[in-house]
Amino acid sequence: MESAETSAAESERDTTAKPRVGRPRKYDSPADRVRAHRERVRRRREEQQLQESLPATPADAATDLRAAVDALRTLTAASIEQHTAVATRITAALDKLADPAAVDAQLQRSAAELAKVRADADAKTAKLREQLSRAVDDRDNADAAVDAVDRELADARDAHTEKVRALEAAHHDELARIDERHAAELARHRDEHAAAVTELETTVADLRATVATQQQQLGRVTAEHDRLGSDLDDLRELLTRTESDVERARAESTRHAESAARATAELTAERERVADLRDALEAARVSAASAQAAETAARERLDELRGDLTQARDDASAARRQLDELRTELGRVRAAAPPSGSPTTGSGPRGATAG
DSSP states (O other): OHHHHHHHHHHHHHHHTSOOOSSOOSSSSHHHHHHHHHHHHHHHHHHHHHHHHSOSSHHHHHHHHHHHHHHHHHHHHHHHHHHHHHHHHHHHHHHHHHOHHHHHHHHHHHHHHHHHHHHHHHHHHHHHHHHHHHHHHHHHHHHHHHHHHHHHHHHHHHHHHHHHHHHHHHHHHHHHHHHHHHHHHHHHHHHHHHHHHHHHHHHHHHHHHHHHHHHHHHHHHHHHHHHHHHHHHHHHHHHHHHHHHHHHHHHTTTTOHHHHHHHHHHHHHHHHHHHHHHHHHHHHHHHHHHHHHHHHHHHHHHHHHHHHHHHHHHHHHHHHHHHHHHHHHHHHHHHHSOOTTSOOSOSSHHHHHHO
């Protein structure tokens, strides 16, 4: 109920914050309205009970009167006893207050308690004075310690300033050395890259010339091989025809002995020529194989040079990455370096301690 009344009061305060129009307010708050409602309900209940308790006949009225008189007598007797007890207590208290011996004893006890309190106060005052004296001495010692600390802080601040200046000078020198080393490293990488590229271009040009020469030789060897193959076919056809002629000559050997001998000589010559042609063909094959091996070696050398070119490009990329890392490191070092004109220490003890 209290929470409801509180919430009603808060809502009433909220509503009273702005003016309202209409019928004037009868109660100051919802709680007053609730209390007035309860009071009206209680009065109605009492009036109803009173109406119900009224006697209906004179006999009932006489009975009620006798009961009321008896209740009044009982209440009066109890009231007289209570008043008598209260009067007895008041008389005993007055008698105790009028007794000089009791009053003197109470005064003596009060004086003793007061003396004890005064002694305790004096002892506490002496103790407080002693503590005050020690506190004053401690304050003097603390002031002296603070002065010593201030002197030490001033010395430390001066030493820190000198150290910071030395570190700044060393840092600037280190930055200059890093710049010089970086420039030298960059120039060396550029020179090495240019030399590697030049060497690679020269090697590739030589390989291309070698490959072109090998291709020309291979073309010539192929043409010679084709020509020798054609001659060999011709010789084989001629040998076939010659053998046929020999067979015919042998058939006519009885009549043409001289022709057979001449044919035999020509056959031998042709066989020798065929053998020579076979040797030439074998040599051409060997040359073709050598040219093919040279071409294979040239291709392998070209692949190696391509690998060297790729490695050189990778080295150049690594050099560029290293150069970028050096530039990044240089930028980080320059960013981390404090400006030469910026303050490095604070103006007070906290700034010196933080430095």
